[in-house]
Amino acid sequence: MAAVGEGTPSSCGSRQDPPRRPPRDGYGVYVYPNSFFRYEGEWKGGRKHGHGKLLFKDGSFYEGTFVDGEITGEGRRHWAWSGDTFSGQFVLGEPQGYGVMEYKAGGCYEGEVSHGMREGHGFLVDRDRQVYQGSFHDNKRHGPGQMLFKNGDKYDGDWVRDQRQGHGVLRCADGSTYKGQWHSDVFSGLGSMAHCSGVTYYGLWINGHPAEQATRIAILGPEVMEVAQGSPFSVNVQLLQDHGEIAKSESGRVLHISAGVRYVQLSAYSEVSFFKVDRDNQETLIQTPFGFECIPYPVSSPAAGVPGPRAAKRGAEADVPLPRRDLELDLGALRGQEDTPGGLLAGGHTPHCPGACRRVDQGCAEFTDVLLGPPPPGCHPFLFLDSLRKKAGSRSRGGLHPRGTPPTAQEPPGDNRPEGRATEEQAAAAYPGEYVLMIQDVTTPPFLGRTLPPAFKHLRVVVKRADQPPHVLEEGPEASSGEAHGCTPEPPA
Numbered sequence: 001m002a003a004v005g006e007g008t009p010s011s012c013g014s015r016q017d018p019p020r021r022p023p024r025d026g027y028g029v030y031v032y033p034n035s036f037f038r039y040e041g042e043w044k045g046g047r048k049h050g051h052g053k054l055l056f057k058d059g060s061f062y063e064g065t066f067v068d069g070e071i072t073g074e075g076r077r078h079w080a081w082s083g084d085t086f087s088g089q090f091v092l093g094e095p096q097g098y099g100v101m102e103y104k105a106g107g108c109y110e111g112e113v114s115h116g117m118r119e120g121h122g123f124l125v126d127r128d129r130q131v132y133q134g135s136f137h138d139n140k141r142h143g144p145g146q147m148l149f150k151n152g153d154k155y156d157g158d159w160v161r162d163q164r165q166g167h168g169v170l171r172c173a174d175g176s177t178y179k180g181q182w183h184s185d186v187f188s189g190l191g192s193m194a195h196c197s198g199v200t201y202y203g204l205w206i207n208g209h210p211a212e213q214a215t216r217i218a219i220l221g222p223e224v225m226e227v228a229q230g231s232p233f234s235v236n237v238q239l240l241q242d243h244g245e246i247a248k249s250e251s252g253r254v255l256h257i258s259a260g261v262r263y264v265q266l267s268a269y270s271e272v273s274f275f276k277v278d279r280d281n282q283e284t285l286i287q288t289p290f291g292f293e294c295i296p297y298p299v300s301s302p303a304a305g306v307p308g309p310r311a312a313k314r315g316a317e318a319d320v321p322l323p324r325r326d327l328e329l330d331l332g333a334l335r336g337q338e339d340t341p342g343g344l345l346a347g348g349h350t351p352h353c354p355g356a357c358r359r360v361d362q363g364c365a366e367f368t369d370v371l372l373g374p375p376p377p378g379c380h381p382f383l384f385l386d387s388l389r390k391k392a393g394s395r396s397r398g399g400l401h402p403r404g405t406p407p408t409a410q411e412p413p414g415d416n417r418p419e420g421r422a423t424e425e426q427a428a429a430a431y432p433g434e435y436v437l438m439i440q441d442v443t444t445p446p447f448l449g450r451t452l453p454p455a456f457k458h459l460r461v462v463v464k465r466a467d468q469p470p471h472v473l474e475e476g477p478e479a480s481s482g483e484a485h486g487c488t489p490e491p492p493a
Contacts, residue, residue: 022046041066056080064090088113103127111136134159157182172196174445180205195252198359199447203249210448214239214247214363217255217439217455225437225457227372228464230429235367237439239360239452246363253360253452256442257301257367259459260286260294261375262434286436290458294436298376301356301367357442370437372430372461435459 022030023043030039041052047069048054054062054071064075071077071093078085088099094116095101101109101118107129111122118124118136125131134145140162141147147155157168163185170178180191186208187193193201193210204211220236227233237255239247263285285293358365437459441452 022048062090086113086116137161195447197252197443197445197447198254199250199252199443201250201447210249212241212245212247212249213448214250214253214452215242216240217441217452219437219439219455219457221457223458224460226460226462229432229461230464232369232371235370235437235439235457237358237360237365237367237455239363248362250363250447251359251361252443253441253447254357254443255360255365256357256440257299257370258356258438258440259297259299259372260288260436260438261297261430262436263293263295286438288436288456290436290456292434297430297435298373299356299370299437300373301358301370372435374429375431430461432461432463435461 022028024046025044027041028043032038036057038055039048039052040055041048042050044050048066049068050066051064052066054066059080060078062071062075062077064071064077065073067073071090073090074088075090076085076087077090077095083104085102086095086099087102088095089097091097095113096115098112099110101113103109106127107125109118109122109124111118111124112120113122114120117139119138120136121134122136123131123133124136124141128150130150131148132141132145134141134147135143137143138161141159142161143159144157145159149155152173154171155164155168157164157170158166160166164182165184166182167180168182172178175196176193178187178191178193180187181189183189187205188207189205190203191205192203193199195201201210201213216239218238218240220238225233235257239250239253241247285295288294358367437457438454439457440454443451
């Protein structure tokens with residue numbers, strides 16, 4: 001920096017009597033007339049030249065190389081007003097070239113600078129210990145760069161004025177990965193995400209949200225599905241967008257199938273009691289959109305590769321359901337039993353799904369060999385009509401037993417007639433009546449923090465006709481749920 005003003009004559013080493021003008025050569029001390037600057041160091045031809053230290057009245061200082069009176073070369077500059085310190089190259093009093101800036105607020109920068117600002121390639125650690133390495137322009141992250149965030153997320157891609165913009169890859173600490181376009185620091189444009197839950201989405205993103213994501217679950221089929229007693233059936237499910245189109249851009253959600261049986265609570269003095277539950281096995285009723293409540297009911301759907309009812313017909317003992325306390329519609333318990341989804345991770349392994357769950361593929365899923373088993377322990381479907389009780393006493397097989405006790409496979413077949421075998425199958429199956437199928441989104445963790453609402457389907461179990469082939473799902477005409485017959489389970493007649 002050029003000499004300013006004139007001083008008072010004195011010897012070079014005396015601080016009490018500063019010189020009138022700057023020293024010519026050698027080492028000397030000079031206090032400028034305005035008393036704001038003070039220089040101690042080498043001189044040449046009356047100018048600061050060589051190594052020296054320039055002190056400012058506010059506490060700032062520069063120590064380093066001077067050339068012809070200017071701060072140029074290697075040095076260290078401290079600003080008292082900000083508390084920042086720069087060590088590196090200077091040109092005409094400004095940081096220029098390569099250096100290290102230490103910030104009083106925390107963090108530091110090492111890299112290229114121009115006119116005192118970050119410009120070019122550098123390495124920045126901010127006050128939160130987040131690390132950025134890449135290009136800078138006008139003191140901001142600009143151009144290609146990599147960023148490690150304090151939550152463990154890593155970004156590698158384009159930046160525009162301190163915001164992620166262009167193309168980039170974000171690898172989250174939870175294992176999720178996004179590859180695609182960015183704008184104003186959020187997902188925007190065409191991109192793909194492999195979520196840690198195993199869900200994948202490829203398509204358009206707008207303001208950080210997938211534009212074609214699923215918003216609801218739909219169960220295909222008529223309004224009321226009819227299923228023959230004891231016969232397995234299939235359930236087809238679709239994920240739909242807001243406007244009703246299939247969410248083909250989305251795959252991997254975990255859907256869980258469960259069932260409920262219509263619950264009718266009659267007065268104690270009534271002759272008819274369709275469904276009675278022991279006090280020790282009473283559960284919270286499930287609200288349905290069909291105008292009635294239901295009780296959780298066991299349903300089976302074998303996993304892929306496991307023989308189902310079509311491959312091996314089991315006896316009634318093989319289909320004994322779990323105790324009622326294990327049939328709670330508790331999603332937390334379900335998630336605890338299945339393997340924790342890991343998404344599409346480095347190993348490329350897809351998380352395992354229990355038999356009652358399916359993963360969605362391009363917006364669609366299918367539950368095959370679904371079967372409603374016999375009523376679980378503690379639940380007793382029965383009918384108390386005197387006329388039917390008399391008929392039950394006249395039948396040796398398949399009748400309505402006193403107190404609603406269903407026929408079992410241990411009873412004699414009754415003259416070895418085919419009716420005996422048919423009754424054994426009915427004893428190990430759900431009673432005719434009205435049921436509800438429920439499909440729930442149990443993706444863990446929820447995709448983008450949102451779980452789809454459950455879907456319901458009204459299901460009616462009817463007595464199998466003699467001429468009906470086994471394992472066939474009857475999709476009869478859409479029927480009103482208010483019909484008088486089959487509103488609750490009844491024992492096989």
